[in-house]
Amino acid sequence: MSSTLSSLTQWVDQVAQHTKADQVVWCDGSDAENQSMIDTMLASEALVALNPDTHPDCYLHRSDPNDVARVEHLTFVCTKDQADAGPNNHWMDPDKAHALMDELFSGCMVGRTLYVVPYCMGPIDSPLSRLGVELTDSPYVVANMRLMTRMGKDALARIEKEGHFVKGVHSTGELDPDRRYIMHFPESLTIMSFGSGYGGNALLGKKCHALRIASYQARNEGWLAEHMLIVGIENPQGEVRYVAAAFPSACGKTNLAMLIPPEAYREAGWKVWTVGDDICWLHPGEDGRLYAINPEAGFFGVAPGTSAGTNPNALAMLDKETIFTNVAVTDDNQPWWEGLNEQTPATDWQGRAFDPNNGPAAHPNSRFTVSMKRCPSYSEEAENPRGVPIDAIVFGGRRAHLTPLVLEAKDWTHGVLIGATMASETTAAATGAVGVIRRDPMAMKPFCGYHFADYWQHWLNIGDKLSQPPKIFQVNWFRRDDEGRFIWPGFGDNLRVLEWIVARCKDEASAHDTPVGRVPESGGIVIDDLAEMPDMETLLAIDPDGWREELMAIEGFLSEYGDRVPKILLDRLSAIKKSVG
Numbered sequence: 001m002s003s004t005l006s007s008l009t010q011w012v013d014q015v016a017q018h019t020k021a022d023q024v025v026w027c028d029g030s031d032a033e034n035q036s037m038i039d040t041m042l043a044s045e046a047l048v049a050l051n052p053d054t055h056p057d058c059y060l061h062r063s064d065p066n067d068v069a070r071v072e073h074l075t076f077v078c079t080k081d082q083a084d085a086g087p088n089n090h091w092m093d094p095d096k097a098h099a100l101m102d103e104l105f106s107g108c109m110v111g112r113t114l115y116v117v118p119y120c121m122g123p124i125d126s127p128l129s130r131l132g133v134e135l136t137d138s139p140y141v142v143a144n145m146r147l148m149t150r151m152g153k154d155a156l157a158r159i160e161k162e163g164h165f166v167k168g169v170h171s172t173g174e175l176d177p178d179r180r181y182i183m184h185f186p187e188s189l190t191i192m193s194f195g196s197g198y199g200g201n202a203l204l205g206k207k208c209h210a211l212r213i214a215s216y217q218a219r220n221e222g223w224l225a226e227h228m229l230i231v232g233i234e235n236p237q238g239e240v241r242y243v244a245a246a247f248p249s250a251c252g253k254t255n256l257a258m259l260i261p262p263e264a265y266r267e268a269g270w271k272v273w274t275v276g277d278d279i280c281w282l283h284p285g286e287d288g289r290l291y292a293i294n295p296e297a298g299f300f301g302v303a304p305g306t307s308a309g310t311n312p313n314a315l316a317m318l319d320k321e322t323i324f325t326n327v328a329v330t331d332d333n334q335p336w337w338e339g340l341n342e343q344t345p346a347t348d349w350q351g352r353a354f355d356p357n358n359g360p361a362a363h364p365n366s367r368f369t370v371s372m373k374r375c376p377s378y379s380e381e382a383e384n385p386r387g388v389p390i391d392a393i394v395f396g397g398r399r400a401h402l403t404p405l406v407l408e409a410k411d412w413t414h415g416v417l418i419g420a421t422m423a424s425e426t427t428a429a430a431t432g433a434v435g436v437i438r439r440d441p442m443a444m445k446p447f448c449g450y451h452f453a454d455y456w457q458h459w460l461n462i463g464d465k466l467s468q469p470p471k472i473f474q475v476n477w478f479r480r481d482d483e484g485r486f487i488w489p490g491f492g493d494n495l496r497v498l499e500w501i502v503a504r505c506k507d508e509a510s511a512h513d514t515p516v517g518r519v520p521e522s523g524g525i526v527i528d529d530l531a532e533m534p535d536m537e538t539l540l541a542i543d544p545d546g547w548r549e550e551l552m553a554i555e556g557f558l559s560e561y562g563d564r565v566p567k568i569l570l571d572r573l574s575a576i577k578k579s580v581g
C-alpha cells in the first residue's frame with residue numbers, strides 16, 4: 001500500500017471509529033454503485049422517482065424544510081490568527097472549532113454508512129486540478145458529488161500518486177439548525193460540516209473546497225479561485241474567445257453561461273459555449289496569458305425562473321439523469337417550478353397538496369443537479385487539461401441606476417478596484433430589505449477563505465505576472481427607467497455587449513474615455529435588428545454627481561478593511577475622484 005493510501009486509510013478508520021459508523025464504503029464512481037445508491041434512497045424515501053416517460057432517470061429529493069440554503073452565519077474560517085480570516089469571514093479559533101466539531105461528530109453515524117468519496121476538482125488529467133476526499137453519511141451527497149465532480153477510482157489513483165488532497169468530513173447529524181456548523185481550516189486544508197444536507201453546506205467539493213479552501217491554496221500557489229462562469233464566444237468566422245464573469249446571486253449567471261444568441265446572430269453563425277456556470281480557477285500560463293478551468297463537472301442550478309424562454313439550454317438538459325431538490329410535482333409526476341409554464345402543480349416542495357396559500361409550490365432555492373455534458377451548449381474545452389485562455393474578465397451587478405450597461409477598466413489595477421468594490425441591489429430572493437446596495441467584492445463575499453484586502457493584493461500580484469492580461473469590464477443588465485422598467489432587454493441580447501467586449505480585446509472597437517472607465521461610442525453596440533430600441537444614451541451615460549457619491553461610498557467601504565488594503569488601490573481611487581471633480 002502506498003504511504004498516501006495508508007495515511008488516507010488511517011484517517012478514514014479514525015473518523016469511522018469516532019463517528020461509530022456501522023460500515024465504511026469506498027466509492028468508485030461506477031454506474032452500478034450509483035444505481036445501488038439510488039435504490040437505497042428510493043427504499044428510504046430520500047428520493048422519489050419522477051415520470052420515467054418524460055424524465056427518465058430523474059429523481060426528486062425533498063430536504064428538511066429547515067435545511068434549504070447555505071448558512072453563512074454558521075460558516076467559519078478557522079485560521080490561527082483571526083486577522084488572517086479578515087472582516088469578511090466569521091472566525092473561530094481552530095482548537096475551539098475542532099473541539100466543538102469533535103463533540104458533534106462523536107457517535108453521529110451509529111446505524112449509518114460512512115462513504116469515502118475521492119474526487120478531483122477539474123479535468124482528471126489537468127495539472128491545474130486539485131484533489132479532495134469527502135467522508136459523508138449521506139447517499140444524497142454521494143450521488144450529487146458524482147454529478148458535480150470527477151469522483152471515484154480515477155480520482156483515488158491520482159490522490160495516491162500525488163499525495164496531497166483536501167480532507168472533508170460531513171454528517172447530516174440530526175438536521176438541527178442549533179447543531180449545524182460549516183468549518184474551514186485553510187491552514188490544514190480541512191473542512192468539517194455538520195447538521196445540514198443542503199448542497200452548498202454538504203457537497204464539500206463546491207463552495208467549501210473549490211472556493212474557500214482553494215482561494216487560500218491559490219494565494220500560496222500563485223493562482224486565483226473565483227466565483228465565475230466561463231463562456232466561449234464563437235464568431236461567424238469560427239474563432240472562439242473566452243470570457244470569465246463574476247456576478248452575485250440573482251443576476252442571471254446561469255442564463256449567461258448558457259446564452260442562446262439572438263436570431264440575427266444565430267443566423268450569422270454566432271455561438272456561445274458553456275465551459276462553467278459557477279466556479280473558475282485561473283492560472284497564469286507560460287505565455288503570460290491567464291488560463292481557466294472549471295473545477296466542477298456538473299451544474300447545481302436554481303430551478304425557479306428556468307423556462308423555454310429564459311434558458312432553453314438548461315431546460316433541454318433537465319429531462320434526463322437529473323436530481324431535483326425541493327421542486328414541486330405535477331399530477332403526472334413531472335418536476336415543476338414557478339416560471340416553468342402555466343400548469344398548476346399537484347404537490348408542493350414539502351410533498352403537500354399544492355395550495356397557493358402555503359407560498360410558492362417550488363422552494364425559491366430549489367435546485368437541479370445535472371452533469372455538464374447534458375447541456376446542449378457544453379464545450380468540449382471543459383475537459384482541456386490546459387484550460388482555456390481568457391480574453392476578458394467581467395464583473396456584474398444589479399443596479400437600477402448609475403453604473404452603465406458596460407464599462408471597461410483602463411488597466412489591471414483599475415479592474416481590480418472595480419471588482420473589489422462591485423455592488424448589487426438586494427432582491428426579493430433574499431431576506432431583508434429590497435433594493436439596498438450591497439458590496440460583494442468579485443462576488444466572493446461568502447466565499448473568500450481569507451482577508452479580502454490580502455485577496456485584492458493577490459489579484460494585483462497575479463496581474464504583475466501577466467504579460468498579456470485579460471481586459472477587465474463591468475456590466476449592468478439591470479438599469480431601469482423613470483417608470484421602473486428595465487431599459488436593456490437582457491438574456492440572449494447580452495451577447496451584443498459581449499460582442500463589444502471581445503472586439504475591444506482584439507482592438508477592433510473604439511471606446512469613449514471617461515474618468516470612471518471606457519464606454520462604447522454611440523453605435524458601438526449593435527442594436528439595429530432589435531424590435532424596440534433601448535435608450536442607449538441613458539444606458540451608457542456617466543453622471544458625475546452620482547459617481548461622486550458612489551466614490552465616497554467606495555472609500556468608506558474600503559476603509560472597513562483597514563491598513564491591509566493595497567495602497568495602489570487607494571491611490572487609484574483618489575485619482576479617479578480627482579478627475580470626476
Ligand code: OXD
Nearest residue numbers: 070200248249278300
Ligand atoms: C450558488 C450560490 O449556489 O452562489 O451557486 O449560492
Ligand code: MN
Nearest residue numbers: 227249278279
Ligand atoms: Mn454560486
